[in-house]
Amino acid sequence: MQTPWEYRYANRTQRMGSSIIRELLKWTEQPDIISFAGGLPAPEVFPVEQFKEACNTVLDEFGAQALQYSTTEGYRPLREMIARHATRFGIDIAPDNILITSGSQQALDFIGRVFINQGDHIVCESPTYLGALQAWNAYGAQYISVPSDENGMIVDELEKALRVGPKFIYVLPNFQNPAGSTLNLERRKMLVELADRYGVPIIEDDPYGQLRYEGEHLPAVVTLDSQFRGDDGTYTGNVIYLSTFSKILAPGIRLAWVVAPQEVIRKLVMAKQAADLHTATFNQIVAFEVGKHGFLDEHVKFIRATYKERRDVMLETMEEVFPSSVRWTHPQGGMFLWGILPKGMDAAEVLKVAIEKKVAFVPGGSFHPNGGGENTMRLNFSFSSPEIIREGITRLGLLLRELVRKS
Numbered sequence: 001m002q003t004p005w006e007y008r009y010a011n012r013t014q015r016m017g018s019s020i021i022r023e024l025l026k027w028t029e030q031p032d033i034i035s036f037a038g039g040l041p042a043p044e045v046f047p048v049e050q051f052k053e054a055c056n057t058v059l060d061e062f063g064a065q066a067l068q069y070s071t072t073e074g075y076r077p078l079r080e081m082i083a084r085h086a087t088r089f090g091i092d093i094a095p096d097n098i099l100i101t102s103g104s105q106q107a108l109d110f111i112g113r114v115f116i117n118q119g120d121h122i123v124c125e126s127p128t129y130l131g132a133l134q135a136w137n138a139y140g141a142q143y144i145s146v147p148s149d150e151n152g153m154i155v156d157e158l159e160k161a162l163r164v165g166p167k168f169i170y171v172l173p174n175f176q177n178p179a180g181s182t183l184n185l186e187r188r189k190m191l192v193e194l195a196d197r198y199g200v201p202i203i204e205d206d207p208y209g210q211l212r213y214e215g216e217h218l219p220a221v222v223t224l225d226s227q228f229r230g231d232d233g234t235y236t237g238n239v240i241y242l243s244t245f246s247k248i249l250a251p252g253i254r255l256a257w258v259v260a261p262q263e264v265i266r267k268l269v270m271a272k273q274a275a276d277l278h279t280a281t282f283n284q285i286v287a288f289e290v291g292k293h294g295f296l297d298e299h300v301k302f303i304r305a306t307y308k309e310r311r312d313v314m315l316e317t318m319e320e321v322f323p324s325s326v327r328w329t330h331p332q333g334g335m336f337l338w339g340i341l342p343k344g345m346d347a348a349e350v351l352k353v354a355i356e357k358k359v360a361f362v363p364g365g366s367f368h369p370n371g372g373g374e375n376t377m378r379l380n381f382s383f384s385s386p387e388i389i390r391e392g393i394t395r396l397g398l399l400l401r402e403l404v405r406k407s
Helices: 011-015 020-027 048-066 076-088 104-115 130-137 185-198 221-229 262-275 281-291 295-321 347-356 386-406
Strands: 098-101 121-126 142-149 168-171 202-205 239-244 256-259 336-340 376-380
Touching: 048 281, 076 098, 076 256, 076 281, 098 104, 098 262, 104 130, 104 202, 104 239, 104 256, 104 262, 121 130, 168 185, 185 202, 185 221, 202 221, 221 239, 281 295, 295 336, 295 386, 347 376, 347 386
Parallel strands: 121 142, 121 168, 168 202, 202 239
Antiparallel strands: 098 256, 239 256, 336 376
8 A cells, every 4th residue: 555655755765775784683683593694893892881980070070061062073182082093003184184973874974975976986895885885875876896805905906997987986994894804005005096096085994993803004095195195284185084983992872983184074064064963972072081091002902802712713613614615704803704605505595594593694795786796695703702603603504514515
């Protein structure tokens, strides 16, 4: 039966869709299912006591300010703290280059609102972050996908995509969601040089950059771009950089930030004013109180140790129980690894059987903007304890062995 509402939705809603991951999370809320589907941080690493103390301090000392409206750009001491932290990694920015957003997902939506016209082409990796596709589909984006491997986007294949004249390049250089891959230094430099040659900006999404468990730290794309341009004092580069407190403090506070040239920040501020005026003042001041005395540096070490153990357990168990015809990535950090099933095997069909065995993952096809990847799967290792990871991967491995044997 048709309803009056069906004739009132904007045309853009036809391009909107639910996140398969969010739908899967509903499906796997049953307590007896071991789920590697969500991209959830471990609740054990949330600094609850520090938040409790900070909340009391904020209410006692800044109560009226914390509960009041605030500036759209964000709480200035928090932006100053982010800017100071960025200088340690070679990004020379000022607080006026920073906008605080209600999570990185809001930042992605604002980028779509400010930059994307119907039919604009966006260059991205394949696979890429599903949340970005979901944000930009509503604005009518079309995608030029560039294949990737364990070293990230295959930049040798980027130039032909740039000849189309895309609006921007979207890349997750560190421990990418979903594949866990890291863009190596040589490719980062090539990316910056090609983007400059063709006059195409870069959106660098870096939620996991501080979660490295092995190997050497690599300079951010925004850093390499700034060095390439010789920026001195005021950031005017070709890269918009996104990061978040969701992975290093807690996702429930919904705090992230955008680094960009000031003229871009001004446009994003206008988009935010139309959306929600400003990010929650209380959350910003509390996050600043938690992080202002160097707590984050020590806390991130704890998170790294916790997630490294879980990653190692997942990799070791996969090595023991997965069939030899299944391959997977070895992420140097982050929260995910990527499984590649034999050609012809559909991960979505495997999931249906896996749910019966009380284990879940995300089929990889939805992460490929232009199709493909039906035989791939994303596995999250950050959320579950080592014991649960071992049990869940064993269940999945035995199931895959059986399915491979029958195929």
